[in-house]
Every structure is written in C-alpha cells, then in structure tokens.
Amino acid sequence: MSARENILNRLRNGSASHPAMHRNAAHDACGQISHASNVSITTDRMRQQFIELLRANHAQVMETDDLGLAESVVTCLQELGITQLMGSEEVRFLLGEQGEMPIQWQPWPTKGNDAEKKETLFSRTPAAITTATAGIVETGSLVLIPSATEPRSLSLIPPTHLVIIRERDLYPDLENYIAHSPWGLSMPTNIVLVSGPSKTADIQQTLAYGAHGPSKLVVFLVS
C-alpha cells in the first residue's frame, strides 16, 4: 500500500474510535470577536489607524489624491535619491497623465530568459511601484495580488517598494476582507499581505530592517 493509503487509513481508524464532534464552522463561533460587518465607507478613524500602524512598522505613508499622486511619487523618489522606477504600463499611464516625469521609467524586462530577468531585478533595479488591491485596517496591511503586469518580484526584490492604495479599498480586518473576497474559490496564484519593510529581530532581539525584502516601503494612500 502507498504512504497515502497508510496515512489515511491510520487517520480513519483514529477517527472511527471517537464519536464525531461538531463539524460545522458556525459552531465554533464561541468566543468569536464581533467584527464590524462590511464597512463600505472608510471612516477617518479607519484611515488614521491604517496609517498609524503602517508607520509604526516603519513604512512611510504619503496621503494624496489622484491629482497629487504623480508629484508625491516624484518627490518621494527625489528625497530617496532614486532616479529610475520599475512598474507596469498601467501605473506609468496613471502617473503620466499629469505630464512628463523627471524619472527614468524602467519597464519589466520582457526580453531574455529567467536568469537574465533575475539579474536585472537583483542588480539593476533600485525601486519598483505596484498597486495594492486592498488594505487591512486592523493590522495595517496592504493586500497585493500580483499579476502578469505586476509580477511578484516587483514588490520583493528591489530594495525600495512603492505602493499605491485607494482609501475606498480599506477593509476593517482580514476576516472581513476574505468574506468579501472577489476570487471565490479559485484563488489567484499568489496573494501577499505586506505590513512594512522587511525586518528581522533574529540577532539579540534587536529589530533591523531590510533583511531580505525591500528595506524601504512607501505607501501612497489616495483619497
């Protein structure tokens, strides 16, 4: 018999020896913390909490609107001394609407094999910008759902990561967001919650930023 059959048989024998308890998720709601139901309006308090938590986790947060977004991005990059930015065509278009930007736009390396793309990302990409699908207020988290146009590496490999999130996409907590998840049972390849720049406290419990992922996270919260 295969390992699979052996394991499942042992578990089934184990299950059989005990009467079934409840099998319904609704039953273990005892002690459930009441969560606000879908909040379609972002309150000031939610926005404030979201910003505070991100800042507490060493993310930089810029509050802006559609008209001021491009300028905010440019200002931020200039302050960081960064002259080139990688991102999708969509984001480039979004930022370009307000005129020419004094930044060298770096498109995703479509040419070359994976090894060459990795070399570009690891060695020649100082910063990248992506959008966030949603924000989780309770934990100050950005929900990133990478796609063909915004690949996973964009928010991971370059040392500086810029994120655009719209205020209307804030959800009170992860449970609430999952309950409203647009993907149904067919999950995207990868969803990642990001709550600050990469960090570690593995040496003598001392917090240090920029362990493996971006050491700098800048969030543009668009009203």
Next chain:
Amino acid sequence: MAEAVRIYPPKPDKVYLFGTCLVDSFSPQTGLDAIALLEHHGIEVVFPQAQTCCGQPAYNSGYDGEARAVARSQMDLFPASWPIVILSGSCGGMMRKHYPALFDHAPEVVAFAERVFEFTEFLRHVVQPTFSDQGAATRVTLHTSCAGRRELGIHEHGLALLDQLQQVQLVPHDYQEECCGFGGTFSVKHADVSAAMAEDKTRNLVGAGVDEFVSTDWGCMLNLNTTLEYAQQPLRGRHLISFLAERIGVTQPLGKADSEKLFAEVAR
C-alpha cells in the same frame, strides 16, 4: 485552568478539614491555626482521623491506578454534605480538578469535588471575615503555588485577606507568577533544574526586602525554606494561615505537652 465563576454557599455550621500529608508531618501548627481561625468564626471543624494523602504524588508521577485507589479511600472519609476545607492549593487542585477526571466524571465524584475549598478561598468567600490586626508593623510577600494560581485561580484570595491587616505591608516580588521549582517528584528526578528554579525564586523573595514570606502550600515552602537554609539566608516562609492566626491573636502554639504525649504514644 481556573473556572470562571464559582457560586459560594452561605457560611456553614460545620466543615471537614483535610489537613494534607505535608501539614500533617511538617507543620501541624498550620492545621491547628486553621482550626482556630474557623472556630473563631463560629464554625465547628471535623477532622477525620483516618485521612492520609490526597494521592497527588502518585498522580503527578504517572501512577493513575495508585492515585485512584488512594483518592477513593479518602473520599469515603467525608460522607456528610459539609464543605471540605483543604490546606493546600495543589491538593485542592487534585481533589477539585483531577479526582473527577480520574473517575471519568462520575456524578458522586463530581459532587465531592464541588464541596472542596482551598482554605483562603473558603475564608474569603464563605466565611467573609473582618480582621482586626493585633501585630506589630511588618513587611511580607506572598508566594502563590502554581496549582493555586492556575488550576484554581485563587491567588487573589491570599492577597485580599492580607490586605485587611492594617499593620502588614504587602510587598510584591519579581517574577511572582513563576514556579518555585518544587513539582513533587520533579524536584528529585530533575533536581538540578528544580534547584535552579528554587534559587531564582528565593533570590526574588529575598530581593523584596521583607521580614518573612507567606504561602498557601507547604510543598513550595519546604522547597524554598530548605533552599534559603542551604544558602544561609535568614528569610523564612510560613503558611498564610499561621500568619493570619497570629495577627488576629487566635493561634495556639504547639507546646511541650503535645510532644510528651507523642513519646508516650510511640512507646506504647
């Protein structure tokens, strides 16, 4: 884990006393003071002479069968419906929490466990005394046993009782919630680890700068007092009951007469 809410009965006329094996052998004074305190508040105390040990040492060592046999023999000694007051948090935990588990939650065992009260819990919530402190000004710190703190959730009771004594300054010590390292046979099977825990605990007790420490469990206190003695520290602990009895002036110290009788008895 401690139960959330316990409903307490009104003050009874009579209670049973379960002295525990450690009080019996190492501190009979604790037992006498417990009786004096209860009688002082108008409660008659019945002490079944056939009682021995709650069975916890065997239970904790993984000898369930032996523990069960001892438990059954002890339960038989408390037939009337009076509360059973017990002079230790860990023995209290054994009788309240583990007796029902040992007997598959048989109704009569559950009913027995319901009647068991650790002494400070009984004093505070059932007797509800008002103390008038007759002692001199002193500083003490309280060590609560882990069983008392976590199994029964009674660590607040000792504090509340001590708080009534006007001349007593209750001082906290560092790492109050941490185990003293006793743990029954653990202190022999893993003597090094146990001793390291006792060393840290006694350092924290000494660090509190108190005249003495009090506790509600003789297991912890034997461990701590012998550690202090080994380290040649003058600080000692005694049972909270004896401390209370002395402060309100009801203690009846063991005298020479008690021991003389013993020699006669042993000689017989």
Next chain:
Amino acid sequence: MKQQPEAFHPNSTAALADPVLRSNFRGAMEFLRNKRRTAFAGVNTEEGDFAALSRRGEAIKQRCLQQLPELLEQLEQNCTRNGIQVHWAETSQQANEIIESLIRARNGRKAVKGKSMVTEEIGLNEYLGDRGVDCIESDMGEFIVQLAGETPSHIIMPAIHKDAGQIASLFENNLEDTPYTEDVDQLIGIGRQQLRERFQHADVGITGVNFAVAETGTLCLVENEGNGRMCTTVPPLHIAVTGIEKVVAQLSDVPPLLSLLTRSATGQKITTYFNMISSPRKPGEQDGPEEVHLVLLDNGRSQAFADEELRKTLQCIRCGACMNHCPVYTRIGGHAYGTTYPGPIGKIVSPHLLGLDATKDLPTASSLCGACEEVCPVRIPIPKLLQRLRVESNHAGTAEGIVRGAGSGRKPLEALVWKAWAWACRHPAIYHRGASLAAHGRKLFRFLPSRWKTQRTMPQPAQITLHAALKNRQRRSATPCPQEKIS
C-alpha cells in the same frame, strides 16, 4: 540532525552551569513575554482578547482535526486542480527521498530554505548535503545557526542563544572579507548580501507551511524577513513540506489562527509578510516557480491522532509561547532537550516522533506549573498531556499499541514504592504510625541520601504530627474539639 533526547540530564546540567546561556535566554524570554502581553492587551471584548480568541482557535483546530482524513483528501484534490503536486510521506526518510527526487528531476544542486521546523525534524539539510545538494538556510537566525554547525534552540527565534558578539565572531571567522562588528544593522546587512546572491541562483526553494487550506488548495506562510517570499518566488521549483496537522478546512479559519500565531509568537498583530500560495506560475505570468510541490508528512502524528486525549497535541500552531513562559526552558534553553521541538510542546510532541523510549526523560522534566497551558493560543492542556505521557511511560497498558515505547520508563523499584505508598495511604493506622516514627526520628532525615540535597537542606518533620496533636488535645480537652464523629 542528531536527536539526543536521551542525554537530557547531562545536557540540562551543563546548560544550567553556563551563565552566558542562562542570561541570553532569560533576557530573550523576558522580551518575548512582554511583547506577547502587550499584543493581547486589547479591548475588543469584555474578557480580553486572549480568552475569546484562544477559545475560538481551539475550536477551529479541533473541528479541523476531527475531519483530518477528509480535509487532507480535499486539500490534495484542490492543490492538484491548482497545479500543486501533492506527495505523502509516512517517515522522515520517505519525505527526504521525495524531496531529493524532485530536485534531481530538474538537475538541481543549489537549494535555499525558508525557516521550517518540519525540515529540521526530518534532517533535510544533512540528507541533501550528503547527496550533493547544497542547502542553505535563508532565515537570518537559521543562517547563523547553520554557519555555526548547530541546530535551532527556539522554534521562532533559532539563534536566540547567541548574542551579537558571538555572531560577530562567527561571521568574521566564516565569511570572506567580513570584519568583526557587533552592529546589528551591519550584521543583518552582511547576511542579506550573502543570501541575495543565493536566492538569485538557487535551483529550488524549500519552505514549511503554517496553514494549508483544504477548500482552496492554498499554502499559507507567515514571515517577517522576506526569505519565505524569496524561496517561493525566485527559484523555478518550490517544495513545501508540512505536517499533516497543519490543514484547515477553509480560508475563513485562517485569520483567527494567524492573529493568535503572530501575537503569541512575537507579539505582532501580523507579521511583515503573509503569503497565500495557490498555484505555480500560470501561463502569461512573468515570474514565480514553474513547479510547486507539497509534501505531507506523518512521522508519528497519526499516532497522537489515534487517541482522543493525545490528539490535542496536534492542535499546536507552533508559536513558541509555551517555551517562552516555561521556567524549565528559560533556564536550560532549547538545545538541552536534544529534540527538534524543545520546551513544553516538544515534550508532548517528541514522544510521538521519536518514541517514548528515547524521550522518557522529557515528560518528567516539568513541575506541571501550568504556565504553558495558560498562554497556549489553542488551549492545549500541556500539563495534563505530560501527566498522561508519564502514565504511558510507566505502564505499557492504558492505551496499548498507541504510544510507541510505552512502558519503557517503568522502573520496578519505583513502581513497588508507589504501590506500597498507596497501600499505606489506605491503611491509616499503619500510615500514621509511620508518620509518628518519622517525626520521632526527624533528626535522621538530614542524613538521607537524595538528589534533593544538591542545593537544599533536607526538610525535617515536625516533632509531632497534626493527627497526634489533635488526638492529644482532644483527650486533654473537656469538650470534644475537634470531634471526629459525625453528629
């Protein structure tokens, strides 16, 4: 990895004698306890966040365990549908063989590993290393530990036993062109530089799993550093390894468990990264692994599952709070246990993984103080399970055939002593005569040989027992007080 739980006694004695180790652990545990306390000091419910959340966590884990075989099949079905290939391993050996063959199939030679206790459990690094696959740990703590040729001493903070100075020397002596520095930012910078090069050129990324969601076929990974994302994004092959108990029924089961995990482990509301991986790279996508594999490992877990009480062991979400609060772990550290999982959870898990014969000293190494149970986010009754394992160790009886190595801790003399003791307790006349004799000969007690006396004096009985004192006073007193007869 060498598992040496048999050496618990000498190891713990040695650890107690090491003041640097003790102070490193005391400090670190203090730090983690405070972080956790703050994280649960919320105001969401009247009884506090922790009580409510942990009840819910327990209920979710118990419900999922109740349907474990069905959920594993569902997980397999949905993962397969998503393009994740599922493999089953009964033992460490089988798991290692599966992983090696997957790497061989792509001619892989360089592996990067995310932090994963289950791959420590199966000894993957050594296995692959012996077969020519270079497996580098990428979690900073694990990287340090691997460089030092050690194993993790804590399941969340692997290098917690080392201070910055020790790590500075380690880097200076083992990494090229690395000067001595105790500056933590610089040390992390050195690690980052070393490992980014590894991520870029790795043939395979290997990780654990925190939650595997059956209904969607999703693997969840919790981390702060980004190395988990690197391992699951950059190399062309991703192999995830998990114990079978990590499966949950649905996505909505994840948020409460995630919240309990991060708050309990490091006092964070959430970690920097929370990954949900549901498939390999899809057509049109620009990056991500071409292949994703999931290895489901039993390795003794189905043994714990077979018993209703011991099954609670499998509720564990590996947060490490029990070790942070354990007075034994705090003093001896993780290595003394000689097992992959140290501390209270290790004492109840390891007997199933390694057998009670090898681990019989672990269940007894506890004062049963209950600090672990108090902080457990899924309410595992650890002291009760320790007591149960002591029973199993003493008797080959109660759950025959369930716990491997049951009865191996039985000592005939000890068993006889307890039998005699129980007999005496049930024969009060004998018991009290014995107690009176002990009181009489109390001065002799200090000469008793006992391990108790290493740092303690021997306690002496009082001059008279309570029984005798009460009997005497009753005889002397006119009023029968206290009386023995029930009126």
